[in-house]
Amino acid sequence: MALGRLLHGAPHADTPGQTIGPARAYEAFVEVFFAGQRRRAYTRLAELSGARTGDRVLDVGCGTGYLTRLVAKAVGPAGQAVGVDPSPTVIEYARKRSHGAACAYETGVAEALQAPDGSFDVVVTSLAIHHIPAELRPAAMGEMFRVLRPGGRLLLADFRPPRSRVVRHLVGSLTGPAMEHNPVDELDRLAAQAGFAVRGRGDVHPWLRYVHAVRPEVAR
Numbered sequence: 001m002a003l004g005r006l007l008h009g010a011p012h013a014d015t016p017g018q019t020i021g022p023a024r025a026y027e028a029f030v031e032v033f034f035a036g037q038r039r040r041a042y043t044r045l046a047e048l049s050g051a052r053t054g055d056r057v058l059d060v061g062c063g064t065g066y067l068t069r070l071v072a073k074a075v076g077p078a079g080q081a082v083g084v085d086p087s088p089t090v091i092e093y094a095r096k097r098s099h100g101a102a103c104a105y106e107t108g109v110a111e112a113l114q115a116p117d118g119s120f121d122v123v124v125t126s127l128a129i130h131h132i133p134a135e136l137r138p139a140a141m142g143e144m145f146r147v148l149r150p151g152g153r154l155l156l157a158d159f160r161p162p163r164s165r166v167v168r169h170l171v172g173s174l175t176g177p178a179m180e181h182n183p184v185d186e187l188d189r190l191a192a193q194a195g196f197a198v199r200g201r202g203d204v205h206p207w208l209r210y211v212h213a214v215r216p217e218v219a220r
Helices: 003-007 020-033 038-048 066-075 088-097 134-147 165-175 184-193
Strands: 056-060 080-085 103-107 120-126 148-159 197-204 208-214
Touching (some): 020 088, 038 208, 056 066, 066 080, 080 088, 134 148, 148 184
């Protein structure tokens, strides 16, 4: 199984306590995959999320908590960043890496979030949507809508397959077919169908496409 699927967002059986080796391997893999630009790319995502001092932010499919920790810095001690992922392995690792930060982590799936209605100011998700089965993505988006307060902000970011067929095939060999053929152009549609108002979209070098949306103040 590809490292990305094993450790970022794919429901599977894990053994608590066996986190350090696989999680470190995943972190090293991602650094190489982003050609040393992971910090810059994810710092940009944190900025695009609009998270600010005092906000409560939910990171869906948080993996090892990389983006969670960055948005925690943005919200400061008056706010909180909560990461959710189906893998107990990466949740355990994220907790160890986030010691002292305003972060909390819990196991859970995007299509059945445990948070109360309207309990977050911002929801972010990165490199996770393509792991959710296509038939469950509308439910996952509906859950993100539900847990956001009216006027709350959503940032979706996922892998943008390269145009080159050769490079796409190389990506597939390293990460699996879900990323090689990722229909990233559907992010707008998914957000709109869930009730969000899409405010913007764009690319973050080298691999990410993002969509920024808002939960309307008044229900449509």
